[in-house]
Amino acid sequence: MAMISKDPVQACTATTLRQFDSSKKMAMALRKFGKDGISIWRRGFSSSAGLESSSTRDATPVNLFTAINQALHIALDTDPRSYVFGEDVSFGGVFRCTTGLAEQFGRQRVFNTPLCEQGIAGFAIGLAAMGNRAIAEIQFADYIFPAFDQLVNEAAKFRYRSGNEFNCGGLTIRSPYGAVGHGGHYHSQSPEAFFCHVPGLKVVIPRSPYQAKGLLLASIRDPNPVVFFEPKWLYRLAVEEVPDADYMLPLSQAEVVREGKDITLVGWGAQLSILEQACEDAEKEGISCELIDLRTLIPWDKETVEASVSKTGRLLVSHEAPVTGGFGAEISASIIERCFLRLEAPVARVCGLDTPFPLVYEPFYMPTKNKILDAIKSTVNY
Amino acid sequence: MTYTQTTPDHDAGTPGDVGDVVRLLEPDGSRLADAELDPWIADLSPHELRALHRDMVLTRRLDAEGVALQRQGQLALWAPCRGQEAVQIGTAHALAPGDFVFPSYREHGVLLARGARPEGFMLAWRGEEHSGYDHTTINAAPPQIIIGAQTLHATGWAMGAQRDGSDDVAVAYFGDGATSQGDVNEAMVFASTFRAPVVFVCSNNQWAISEPVTVQTKYPLAGRAPGFGIPSLRIDGNDVLACVAAMRWALDRARRGDGPAFLEAVTYRMGPHTTSDDPTRYRTDDEVERWARRDPIARFEAYLCAEGVLDDSALAEVAAAADALAAEVRAACIGATTRAPETVFDHVYAESHAPLAQQRAEYVEYLAGFAAEEAR
Numbered sequence: 001m002a003m004i005s006k007d008p009v010q011a012c013t014a015t016t017l018r019q020f021d022s023s024k025k026m027a028m029a030l031r032k033f034g035k036d037g038i039s040i041w042r043r044g045f046s047s048s049a050g051l052e053s054s055s056t057r058d059a060t061p062v063n064l065f066t067a068i069n070q071a072l073h074i075a076l077d078t079d080p081r082s083y084v085f086g087e088d089v090s091f092g093g094v095f096r097c098t099t100g101l102a103e104q105f106g107r108q109r110v111f112n113t114p115l116c117e118q119g120i121a122g123f124a125i126g127l128a129a130m131g132n133r134a135i136a137e138i139q140f141a142d143y144i145f146p147a148f149d150q151l152v153n154e155a156a157k158f159r160y161r162s163g164n165e166f167n168c169g170g171l172t173i174r175s176p177y178g179a180v181g182h183g184g185h186y187h188s189q190s191p192e193a194f195f196c197h198v199p200g201l202k203v204v205i206p207r208s209p210y211q212a213k214g215l216l217l218a219s220i221r222d223p224n225p226v227v228f229f230e231p232k233w234l235y236r237l238a239v240e241e242v243p244d245a246d247y248m249l250p251l252s253q254a255e256v257v258r259e260g261k262d263i264t265l266v267g268w269g270a271q272l273s274i275l276e277q278a279c280e281d282a283e284k285e286g287i288s289c290e291l292i293d294l295r296t297l298i299p300w301d302k303e304t305v306e307a308s309v310s311k312t313g314r315l316l317v318s319h320e321a322p323v324t325g326g327f328g329a330e331i332s333a334s335i336i337e338r339c340f341l342r343l344e345a346p347v348a349r350v351c352g353l354d355t356p357f358p359l360v361y362e363p364f365y366m367p368t369k370n371k372i373l374d375a376i377k378s379t380v381n382y
Numbered sequence: 383m384t385y386t387q388t389t390p391d392h393d394a395g396t397p398g399d400v401g402d403v404v405r406l407l408e409p410d411g412s413r414l415a416d417a418e419l420d421p422w423i424a425d426l427s428p429h430e431l432r433a434l435h436r437d438m439v440l441t442r443r444l445d446a447e448g449v450a451l452q453r454q455g456q457l458a459l460w461a462p463c464r465g466q467e468a469v470q471i472g473t474a475h476a477l478a479p480g481d482f483v484f485p486s487y488r489e490h491g492v493l494l495a496r497g498a499r500p501e502g503f504m505l506a507w508r509g510e511e512h513s514g515y516d517h518t519t520i521n522a523a524p525p526q527i528i529i530g531a532q533t534l535h536a537t538g539w540a541m542g543a544q545r546d547g548s549d550d551v552a553v554a555y556f557g558d559g560a561t562s563q564g565d566v567n568e569a570m571v572f573a574s575t576f577r578a579p580v581v582f583v584c585s586n587n588q589w590a591i592s593e594p595v596t597v598q599t600k601y602p603l604a605g606r607a608p609g610f611g612i613p614s615l616r617i618d619g620n621d622v623l624a625c626v627a628a629m630r631w632a633l634d635r636a637r638r639g640d641g642p643a644f645l646e647a648v649t650y651r652m653g654p655h656t657t658s659d660d661p662t663r664y665r666t667d668d669e670v671e672r673w674a675r676r677d678p679i680a681r682f683e684a685y686l687c688a689e690g691v692l693d694d695s696a697l698a699e700v701a702a703a704a705d706a707l708a709a710e711v712r713a714a715c716i717g718a719t720t721r722a723p724e725t726v727f728d729h730v731y732a733e734s735h736a737p738l739a740q741q742r743a744e745y746v747e748y749l750a751g752f753a754a755e756e757a758r
Contacts, residue, residue: 087591087593088591088592091663091664094658094659112593112597113597114597114598115529115530115560115562115563115593115597115598116562116563116564118564119562119564142528143529146564146565182458182459184458184509185527186527186528323741324737353726353741353745354730354738354741355726358726359508359509360509360510361723361726364726364745364749365726371748374748
């Protein structure tokens with residue numbers, strides 16, 4: 001295909017955009033371009049493989065929705081007072097994350113809710129408040145806003161306002177977020193920043209199947225209400241060895257995915273794979289990048305990022321959400337406070353544009369590998 | 383007249399439930415008398431009847447082309463409305479030109495009847511244009527994606543019309559799933575409190591993706607509205623005559639200042655929720671077959687042919703018109719061109735502002751860098 005040059009997404013012309021008619025074709029394009037990029041999700045490629053490695057015995061290559069499904073199976077299996085519910089979850093869900101759960105655990109524990117996100121959230125809070133693990137799905141993060149009042153005014157403040165007499169810590173909200181190639185305004189949004197502004201909530205975003213299973217189980221079992229955003233683009237696209245067993249990964253701990261010395265890159269979710277491609281290209285130009293997956297956005301692991309920036313002297317944050325008011329702004333401000341004298345250059349942010357998420361213009365809107373690479377170079381050459 | 387549940391232990395809203403509705407046409411096309419609804423359509427001329435039929439056939443064809451174009455990779459998505467033509471065309475034909483419509487993402491027939499052009503549909507669903515039509519021309523808002531939110535907009539619009547002293551009416555279209563959303567219930571509270579000239583048209587097509595209507599309600603949806611102080615009718619949504627009559631009743635009420643009304647049109651979503659959905663995963667072929675025997679177009683054709691309003695040559699002419707529309711739809715879709723990428727910044731606000739203008743300038747410069755590379 002003609003557009004597969006340096007950055008297939010960025011180099012698209014209007015006519016070739018039409019060939020991205022489905023995420024399947026997008027996947028093929030990414031695969032063709034980023035054959036190494038796809039392999040970053042394979043354990044062997046990650047430079048931090050030694051830090052949180054799992055045994056490769058009893059592990060299976062699975063995609064993201066299967067990893068999520070495994071976590072949900074385990075959660076329901078290990079706690080008889082856990083429940084999974086949301087719109088269309090009973091038949092397996094629109095992204096297949098809840099496949100087989102209703103059949104195995106029964107429709108008292110895995111069930112469809114009326115079409116009402118505010119109702120789902122409020123109902124989940126109530127269920128959690130009596131000691132249950134309420135694992136609620138919001139079908140697309142774009143639809144989470146009716147639930148915002150329940151999450152901000154109720155879930156986040158439940159423990160605090162009762163002086164710790166009462167809590168809804170068993171609440172986990174799961175929701176697919178982010179670009180998918182053709183989602184447009186209302187199937188592509190990244191609303192994490194809104195929730196990061198709410199003391200009392202945790203926000204967790206996995207980058208891969210192995211991360212997702214461990215982080216989701218940790219989120220479900222964490223005694224605080226957690227909003228867990230799943231990168232929908234990766235549901236089928238990302239494949240990785242995932243242990244069959246029950247395991248958890250720590251919350252509020254960032255992971256150094258790649259070590260380097262010239263600049264620190266920070267991201268989360270699907271953006272990690274884009275950042276990793278940028279790291280590889282930068283390497284070819286003699287720039288050594290350290291890449292950090294934040295994993296938990298609040299409360300976030302400032303120490304790991306600070307330690308890295310103290311080493312490299314430079315920081316770049318990248319996220320799909322619009323740049324203004326995005327979570328990159330919080331990271332930038334905090335690191336500048338902590339590392340001001342160490343910084344060799346301003347903190348760079350490579351993010352979505354300050355517009356609603358477009359449809360055909362998506363490839364131009366996104367913080368692509370080339371945009372990141374340009375920012376790496378200008379930061380290093382500042 | 384208003385809906386009251388006729389059988390107290392009636393199991394409301396089961397897929398296939400067609401009891402407890404008002405109907406003027408049986409599924410086989412034979413005419414039923416109804417003392418309350420008949421007067422509302424007594425004046426329908428053969429010309430108008432043929433126009434209703436034609437628009438239903440064109441809607442079905444537009445919809446089929448939408449699905450086909452998606453399967454061919456020309457559209458990312460299409461939400462089929464097959465089976466719901468009677469609700470959409472019947473209610474739309476009752477509207478006055480100044481009435482304003484707030485459709486969901488499935489009301490292709492309503493928009494077609496209001497004057498939207500094939501290229502409008504195609505450009506919008508391809509994302510080449512934000513909205514494929516001029517609202518001042520066809521008096522309809524863009525198709526609503528976030529479920530139910532448009533009902534509040536319709537109510538606000540209606541309250542504005544009321545304060546302007548106009549006799550225009552707002553119409554909100556939504557499905558059975560939407561009735562669970564807070565917004566829809568809030569809209570009914572506001573509409574009732576303010577006696578707003580708004581008609582709520584609920585197309586109960588029995589399914590919200592994989593959820594049957596029994597997840598949303600244990601009681602007929604038309605039975606909720608009186609609880610808000612809004613009179614309602616529960617009609618056979620596959621009977622275009624009942625749809626016209628009921629809508630005329632509702633619009634007349636609103637126009638006279640008597641406030642809102644609610645129509646529950648019981649119909650069926652013959653196709654998937656969208657082209658990304660596979661309904662064989664959650665419903666039976668038997669059920670779909672049962673509803674195919676209640677097809678809105680077949681029954682109306684049977685009636686019109688029996689009445690001598692339609693004959694073979696008229697049917698052939700409508701079929702030819704559908705073919706012509708289909709060709710226009712395909713041409714509009716395949717021939718669509720994307721505007722320049724920097725137009726992504728247009729209309730975020732009413733006017734540009736400095737940071738956005740700067741972002742736009744940086745972006746244009748960035749894109750120009752690629753053009754330069756390709757030139758080398």
